[in-house]
Amino acid sequence: MLEVEGVSYRHTRQPWLFRNLSLSIAPGEIVGLYGKSGSGKTTLAQVIANYLKPEEGIVKVNEKKVKSTGPNPVQLVWQHPEKAINPRWKMKNVLAEAGNVDPRIFDALGIAPSWMTRYPSELSGGELQRFCVARALAPNTEYLIADEMTTMLDAITQAQIWYTILQLAKKRAIGVLVISHDEQLLERICDRVIDFNQLH
Numbered sequence: 001m002l003e004v005e006g007v008s009y010r011h012t013r014q015p016w017l018f019r020n021l022s023l024s025i026a027p028g029e030i031v032g033l034y035g036k037s038g039s040g041k042t043t044l045a046q047v048i049a050n051y052l053k054p055e056e057g058i059v060k061v062n063e064k065k066v067k068s069t070g071p072n073p074v075q076l077v078w079q080h081p082e083k084a085i086n087p088r089w090k091m092k093n094v095l096a097e098a099g100n101v102d103p104r105i106f107d108a109l110g111i112a113p114s115w116m117t118r119y120p121s122e123l124s125g126g127e128l129q130r131f132c133v134a135r136a137l138a139p140n141t142e143y144l145i146a147d148e149m150t151t152m153l154d155a156i157t158q159a160q161i162w163y164t165i166l167q168l169a170k171k172r173a174i175g176v177l178v179i180s181h182d183e184q185l186l187e188r189i190c191d192r193v194i195d196f197n198q199l200h
Protein backbone atom coordinates (compact mmCIF):
# COMPACT_ATOMS: atom_id res chain seq x y z
CA MET A 1 0.00 0.00 0.00
CA LEU A 2 1.17 3.53 -0.80
CA GLU A 3 -0.03 5.89 1.90
CA VAL A 4 0.22 9.66 1.82
CA GLU A 5 -0.72 10.85 5.29
CA GLY A 6 -1.44 14.46 6.16
CA VAL A 7 1.19 16.02 3.92
CA SER A 8 1.57 19.78 3.56
CA TYR A 9 3.77 21.70 1.15
CA ARG A 10 4.56 25.26 0.22
CA HIS A 11 7.33 26.65 -1.92
CA THR A 12 9.72 29.07 -0.24
CA ARG A 13 7.90 32.26 0.80
CA GLN A 14 4.70 31.08 -0.91
CA PRO A 15 1.30 30.23 0.57
CA TRP A 16 0.41 26.58 1.26
CA LEU A 17 -0.28 24.65 -1.93
CA PHE A 18 -1.89 21.89 0.08
CA ARG A 19 -2.26 21.09 3.75
CA ASN A 20 -3.06 17.86 5.51
CA LEU A 21 -3.51 15.97 2.25
CA SER A 22 -4.09 12.23 2.42
CA LEU A 23 -4.43 9.60 -0.25
CA SER A 24 -3.71 5.91 -0.62
CA ILE A 25 -3.15 3.57 -3.52
CA ALA A 26 -3.38 -0.20 -3.28
CA PRO A 27 -1.05 -2.57 -5.16
CA GLY A 28 -2.27 -2.90 -8.74
CA GLU A 29 -4.78 -0.07 -8.36
CA ILE A 30 -5.03 2.59 -11.10
CA VAL A 31 -6.03 5.96 -9.58
CA GLY A 32 -6.71 9.10 -11.62
CA LEU A 33 -6.07 12.62 -10.34
CA TYR A 34 -7.26 15.82 -12.00
CA GLY A 35 -7.42 19.44 -10.94
CA LYS A 36 -6.93 23.02 -12.03
CA SER A 37 -3.65 24.08 -13.60
CA GLY A 38 -1.30 25.40 -10.93
CA SER A 39 -3.18 23.74 -8.08
CA GLY A 40 -0.19 21.65 -6.97
CA LYS A 41 -0.54 18.23 -8.61
CA THR A 42 3.01 18.11 -9.94
CA THR A 43 4.29 19.31 -6.59
CA LEU A 44 2.37 16.51 -4.88
CA ALA A 45 3.83 14.01 -7.37
CA GLN A 46 7.31 15.21 -6.41
CA VAL A 47 6.52 14.87 -2.72
CA ILE A 48 5.19 11.33 -3.19
CA ALA A 49 8.27 10.31 -5.21
CA ASN A 50 10.55 11.77 -2.52
CA TYR A 51 11.98 14.59 -4.68
CA LEU A 52 10.55 17.19 -2.32
CA LYS A 53 10.27 16.95 1.45
CA PRO A 54 6.83 17.80 2.85
CA GLU A 55 6.74 20.28 5.70
CA GLU A 56 4.20 18.11 7.50
CA GLY A 57 3.06 14.53 7.05
CA ILE A 58 4.60 11.36 5.72
CA VAL A 59 4.64 9.11 2.66
CA LYS A 60 4.82 5.39 3.36
CA VAL A 61 5.13 2.28 1.22
CA ASN A 62 4.14 -0.97 2.95
CA GLU A 63 4.00 0.78 6.33
CA LYS A 64 7.53 2.17 6.05
CA LYS A 65 8.81 5.61 5.19
CA VAL A 66 10.58 5.56 1.81
CA LYS A 67 14.35 5.92 2.23
CA SER A 68 16.33 8.42 0.18
CA THR A 69 19.01 5.85 -0.57
CA GLY A 70 18.72 2.79 -2.78
CA PRO A 71 16.14 2.13 -5.50
CA ASN A 72 12.93 4.05 -4.99
CA PRO A 73 9.82 1.82 -5.09
CA VAL A 74 7.91 4.92 -6.19
CA GLN A 75 8.88 6.05 -9.68
CA LEU A 76 7.81 9.30 -11.33
CA VAL A 77 7.41 9.86 -15.08
CA TRP A 78 7.19 13.54 -16.07
CA GLN A 79 5.54 15.31 -18.94
CA HIS A 80 8.86 16.46 -20.43
CA PRO A 81 11.29 13.55 -20.84
CA GLU A 82 14.17 15.79 -21.87
CA LYS A 83 14.15 17.27 -18.37
CA ALA A 84 14.38 13.84 -16.76
CA ILE A 85 17.36 12.41 -18.62
CA ASN A 86 21.05 13.25 -18.44
CA PRO A 87 21.84 14.71 -21.90
CA ARG A 88 25.43 13.47 -21.79
CA TRP A 89 24.55 9.78 -21.41
CA LYS A 90 23.72 7.36 -24.18
CA MET A 91 20.34 5.68 -23.74
CA LYS A 92 21.81 2.31 -22.75
CA ASN A 93 23.58 4.03 -19.84
CA VAL A 94 20.41 5.87 -18.87
CA LEU A 95 18.69 2.49 -18.63
CA ALA A 96 21.58 0.71 -16.91
CA GLU A 97 21.20 3.08 -13.98
CA ALA A 98 17.68 1.78 -13.33
CA GLY A 99 18.76 -1.85 -12.87
CA ASN A 100 17.67 -4.80 -14.96
CA VAL A 101 14.66 -3.61 -16.88
CA ASP A 102 12.94 -6.63 -18.49
CA PRO A 103 13.84 -6.50 -22.22
CA ARG A 104 10.25 -7.48 -23.07
CA ILE A 105 9.24 -4.03 -21.81
CA PHE A 106 11.41 -2.43 -24.52
CA ASP A 107 9.62 -4.46 -27.19
CA ALA A 108 6.20 -3.71 -25.76
CA LEU A 109 6.96 0.01 -25.76
CA GLY A 110 8.33 -0.12 -29.31
CA ILE A 111 11.87 0.86 -28.34
CA ALA A 112 14.16 0.03 -31.29
CA PRO A 113 17.50 -1.61 -30.36
CA SER A 114 19.34 0.97 -32.49
CA TRP A 115 18.13 3.77 -30.20
CA MET A 116 20.22 2.38 -27.35
CA THR A 117 23.48 3.81 -28.68
CA ARG A 118 22.05 7.29 -29.26
CA TYR A 119 22.16 10.37 -27.07
CA PRO A 120 18.85 11.87 -25.82
CA SER A 121 19.13 14.77 -28.29
CA GLU A 122 19.11 12.22 -31.13
CA LEU A 123 15.62 10.94 -30.25
CA SER A 124 12.17 12.48 -30.68
CA GLY A 125 10.16 13.48 -27.61
CA GLY A 126 7.92 10.43 -27.96
CA GLU A 127 10.88 8.08 -28.38
CA LEU A 128 12.57 9.56 -25.35
CA GLN A 129 9.42 9.29 -23.27
CA ARG A 130 9.27 5.54 -23.92
CA PHE A 131 12.72 5.27 -22.33
CA CYS A 132 11.50 7.19 -19.29
CA VAL A 133 8.59 4.78 -18.98
CA ALA A 134 10.86 1.73 -19.41
CA ARG A 135 13.28 3.08 -16.82
CA ALA A 136 10.44 3.69 -14.38
CA LEU A 137 9.33 0.07 -14.74
CA ALA A 138 12.52 -1.37 -13.22
CA PRO A 139 12.10 -4.57 -11.15
CA ASN A 140 11.94 -2.71 -7.81
CA THR A 141 9.10 -0.42 -8.82
CA GLU A 142 5.93 -0.88 -6.79
CA TYR A 143 4.19 2.42 -7.61
CA LEU A 144 4.26 4.61 -10.68
CA ILE A 145 3.29 8.28 -10.72
CA ALA A 146 2.47 9.35 -14.27
CA ASP A 147 2.33 13.16 -14.39
CA GLU A 148 0.85 14.19 -17.78
CA MET A 149 2.99 11.38 -19.08
CA THR A 150 1.46 10.99 -22.53
CA THR A 151 0.15 14.52 -23.06
CA MET A 152 2.65 15.32 -25.81
CA LEU A 153 2.24 12.06 -27.71
CA ASP A 154 0.05 11.04 -30.65
CA ALA A 155 -2.95 8.79 -29.99
CA ILE A 156 -1.30 5.57 -31.17
CA THR A 157 1.82 6.03 -29.05
CA GLN A 158 -0.35 7.02 -26.07
CA ALA A 159 -2.38 3.84 -26.45
CA GLN A 160 0.75 1.69 -26.79
CA ILE A 161 2.32 3.12 -23.64
CA TRP A 162 -0.85 2.83 -21.56
CA TYR A 163 -1.54 -0.70 -22.79
CA THR A 164 1.97 -1.75 -21.69
CA ILE A 165 1.65 -0.09 -18.30
CA LEU A 166 -1.79 -1.49 -17.56
CA GLN A 167 -0.72 -5.03 -18.49
CA LEU A 168 2.35 -4.78 -16.29
CA ALA A 169 0.43 -3.14 -13.45
CA LYS A 170 -1.85 -6.16 -13.42
CA LYS A 171 0.96 -8.70 -13.70
CA ARG A 172 3.26 -7.14 -11.08
CA ALA A 173 0.55 -5.46 -8.98
CA ILE A 174 2.03 -2.01 -9.56
CA GLY A 175 -0.16 0.80 -8.24
CA VAL A 176 -0.42 3.77 -10.62
CA LEU A 177 -1.36 7.41 -10.02
CA VAL A 178 -2.40 8.99 -13.32
CA ILE A 179 -2.30 12.80 -13.22
CA SER A 180 -4.04 14.23 -16.27
CA HIS A 181 -6.37 16.89 -17.65
CA ASP A 182 -7.65 14.30 -20.12
CA GLU A 183 -10.89 13.19 -18.48
CA GLN A 184 -11.60 10.61 -21.15
CA LEU A 185 -8.26 8.95 -20.54
CA LEU A 186 -8.91 8.85 -16.78
CA GLU A 187 -12.41 7.41 -17.21
CA ARG A 188 -11.11 4.78 -19.57
CA ILE A 189 -8.13 3.43 -17.63
CA CYS A 190 -8.67 4.18 -13.93
CA ASP A 191 -10.35 2.17 -11.17
CA ARG A 192 -11.27 5.47 -9.49
CA VAL A 193 -10.75 9.14 -10.24
CA ILE A 194 -10.23 11.88 -7.65
CA ASP A 195 -10.39 15.65 -7.67
CA PHE A 196 -7.21 17.23 -6.29
CA ASN A 197 -9.23 19.85 -4.46
CA GLN A 198 -11.13 17.25 -2.50
CA LEU A 199 -7.95 15.72 -1.11
CA HIS A 200 -7.08 18.59 1.19
Ligand SMILES: Nc1ncnc2c1ncn2[C@@H]1O[C@H](COP(=O)(O)OP(=O)(O)OP(=O)(O)O)[C@@H](O)[C@H]1O
Residues within 6 Å of the ligand: 011, 012, 014, 017, 035, 036, 037, 038, 039, 040, 041, 042, 043, 044
Ligand atom coordinates in the same frame (compact mmCIF):
# COMPACT_ATOMS: atom_id res chain seq x y z
N1 LIG B 1 10.08 25.98 -7.36
C1 LIG B 1 8.99 26.70 -7.23
N2 LIG B 1 8.99 27.85 -6.48
C2 LIG B 1 7.87 28.57 -6.31
N3 LIG B 1 6.68 28.23 -6.85
C3 LIG B 1 6.61 27.13 -7.58
C4 LIG B 1 7.75 26.30 -7.83
N4 LIG B 1 7.36 25.25 -8.59
C5 LIG B 1 6.05 25.42 -8.82
N5 LIG B 1 5.58 26.54 -8.23
C6 LIG B 1 4.20 27.04 -8.22
O1 LIG B 1 3.41 26.12 -7.48
C7 LIG B 1 2.10 26.05 -8.01
C8 LIG B 1 1.73 24.59 -8.25
O2 LIG B 1 2.48 24.09 -9.34
P1 LIG B 1 2.29 22.62 -9.89
O3 LIG B 1 3.28 22.46 -10.99
O4 LIG B 1 2.36 21.67 -8.76
O5 LIG B 1 0.78 22.68 -10.46
P2 LIG B 1 -0.04 21.61 -11.30
O6 LIG B 1 -1.31 21.34 -10.56
O7 LIG B 1 0.82 20.47 -11.64
O8 LIG B 1 -0.40 22.41 -12.64
P3 LIG B 1 -0.59 21.88 -14.15
O9 LIG B 1 -1.95 21.25 -14.19
O10 LIG B 1 -0.52 23.13 -14.97
O11 LIG B 1 0.51 20.93 -14.45
C9 LIG B 1 2.09 26.90 -9.28
O12 LIG B 1 1.48 28.13 -8.95
C10 LIG B 1 3.56 27.09 -9.58
O13 LIG B 1 3.78 28.32 -10.22
Ligand SMILES: [Mg+2]
Residues within 6 Å of the ligand: 041, 042, 043, 147
Ligand atom coordinates in the same frame (compact mmCIF):
# COMPACT_ATOMS: atom_id res chain seq x y z
MG1 LIG C 1 1.58 19.69 -13.39
